[in-house]
Amino acid sequence: MIRAPLDIPFAAEANLRQISSELAEPGWLLEDRLEALRLYGELPPEANQLFTTYLDLRPVRFADVQPYTVTGDAAEVSADLPAGASAFLHVREDRVVGRALSEQARESGVVVDTFANLLRDGGDRQTADLLALAMLKHGPTLPENDKFAQLTRSMASVGVFVHVPAAVTLPGPIVVRWSVGQPGRALISRTLVSLEKRAHASILEEQVESTPADGLQSLWTGTMEVRLSEGATLDVAAQEDFGPKTVSFVNRQATLERDSTLRWALATVGGAFVKSRIDNILAGRGSSVNQVEIGFGGGNQVFDLTSYTRHVAEDTTGDLLSKGVFLDRARGYLKGLIEIEKTARGTDSFLGEFAMLLAKRARSVAIPSLEIDQPDVRRASHSSSVGPIDESQIFYLMSRGLPRDLARKFIVLGFLEPVVARIPLTDAQDRLRELLDRKWPSAESAQAA
């Protein structure tokens, strides 16, 4: 695979120190950044040899972009809460433009704020300690073999901390929105999420376009570093719909303690290039992760969707499903690795990678891998398929009076529905349906060609 020369001019110690000092960060955070920069420097673009030949960075132009150093509050920060949400944080380019907590969230001690606000002089000591704890206490919160995760960790201009105290149940989702797209600029961000014992919450992450695309690329790199304490449950839904000139790198890592449950529902639709990596670490007995992920690419889009699931403790469950639909000249790489360690007796693990190619020049690569050290499993399997739309399904729908094109479209939308159905807010769900729907005309242009 052809790799773009990995010249990332802004990843330098001087820039790092400048960011850290402008944000008036404590020493431990500076140390954390320096450690990340060291790892970044040592790592190849893909440290896992299973995937090195399938890293496709051709569309990425790091040299095009200049990252923001500091992301602070805008002059006016909106305090409107989206209907049905429990909390809201909106970062637009280098400014926080929206921040709100429901009354219930505030009263029960839920935190949704930027690192800078939490760590500044005169801030709440206790919350600052919680953040430090979340980041440092339990070891790495991002994969230490991932160059791009370490890039983000070293150079982030904004951090978001979400904390839900023990036994708190939030009825509505915490909405975190990222708006980027300023040509030639990069927003580098981290998001830390910690749920204490038996806390129940959901997060909706929205990645959207801020300005219409122009000549130069824009870049967003982000993380979601999750820790679920005993018995906690978290639903994360994300929809990515960046503009056509935006490149994004996202790392999501979750560590699950005893009997905790995490459900991911992730939709990748926009952007020129998306590289997403998820690391699920099932560290506590009886913990469980369910992940559904869709990528719907057209034009020249490249999606690289990777997931790692490590079963460490006994009786853990992993249920992972990736689906891709590719139009035009889009390329999709669905990579996965399930690891069942010696200690993980009673594991139930499934990884499915399914792709639909809807145009002659589209391409799909699936690498569903397994590494197993403990055979005492309930299930350890993977499954993958690639194919065109099933003609018999089209025939059936046409026999019910649908024109052919509509029949095809319904089948594709049905293929992607498992993620749509899991988006927590009706508005957001409708928006995603609309996004997927809008992808369709480009399919027809490809068909005509």
Next chain:
Amino acid sequence: MTLTQRELVSNDRSKFDFKDQIVYLTQTKRGLTRDTVEEISRIKGEPEWMRQFRLRAYEHWLKRPMPTWTEGLDRIDYDKIVYYRKPSDREEKSWDDVPEQIKQTFERLGIPEAERQFLAGVGAQYDSEVVYHSVKEELTKLGVVFMGTDQALHEYPEIFQKHFGTVIPPEDNKFSALNSAVWSGGSFVYVPKGVEVPLPLQAYFRINGENTGQFERTLIVVDEGAKVHYIEGCTAPIYATDSLHAAVVEVVALPGSKVRYTTIQNWSNDVYNLVTKRAHAYENATVEWIDANTGSRKTVKYPSIYLRGRGATADIISVAVAGAGQHQDTGAKAVHLAPDTRSRIVSKSVSKDGGRATYRGQLKVAPGATGVVASVRCDALMLDDVSRSDTYPYIDIQEDDTTMSHEATVGRVSQDQIFYLMSRGLTENEATNLIVQGFLEVFTKELPMEYAIEFNRLVKMEMEGALG
């Protein structure tokens, strides 16, 4: 090229038997240098193009970095290896030198006395001529060529040069480069147009000291509409004095032909077995690799089929048993380059006693290969929790009307099944053994009967931990 019977009959082998001409050397110096390569070519009296081919391969061997995507290849001491030995020198060891364990294995497998010495590598005296003679006559009548690769280079230069190194060029990978530089021995098969070889060609019967080499090179060319089944290896452990075996096998299946290649690999457990095997299947040809690996310390082998002509079919069955100290890094590749081609890959692996079984495979559908139907199925059985099983499939699809499915499961022997069999009077060991044999049946049923029986016996012994 067509071979007349006269040409075949008139083979005066002694004319090409270089062994008698060698007076100055018995083996090359340890390690690999340009001189070693030149020397091998000189000893063998090869044409200039082959000398150039070897040197080109040697240059590539030097340049190419050691692969690190699988472990342990850097543990081989390449400077300690003798890259070429005059055949007779391999036969100096005596039966007494053969480890007791190997002797016992022969005993238990029921290998005839005469074959044991040969298999143990202590004598080329295995008298297969009686069996082989009648086979040879029949083949000659059909115009089939079946001989050592070195011999074929001299006797069939035209067809040899046309195909040699075209399926697997030296630059393909580090070990195909090594093999291309120092190759010696192996089989050459040519089946003329429309000829169906009625019985399997068994390397086993043709083999002599020369052909058990570490760097054997096999070339099989099957002409239009012809059909052949080739079998290499045998169930008995091959006792090697050298720790590296790097072979290259090239198969050319011309339009409408059918080739089946069966391997039972059972090198002794100190051998690194690094093999590149690939077939080109042209229009409407069918290629089948039936590949089992039970021996060696580490095997790295992914039999591949490039489907180059419309309507070609690929069928690969890969079986691996990894016991104590072993790593079977095996799998299969199907590369679809032409429309309406089909492939099926079935992989079965068993790991036990700390062994590691890895399936590594590739399924690729290139632009232009429309109407492809492909399936991959990988099943792994782990018999205890000190062993390891990995599955690494790569599925790269570049045509929208491809139909591809891939399934993989990993598990252990079900306690329910064991319990049931024990309730029918079997011991636990017998029950496990039966289940493993059943698991591997997809492979066994493809073997000629005597091989199937021996293979089942071998599995049973592996299960009992009787093999070292």
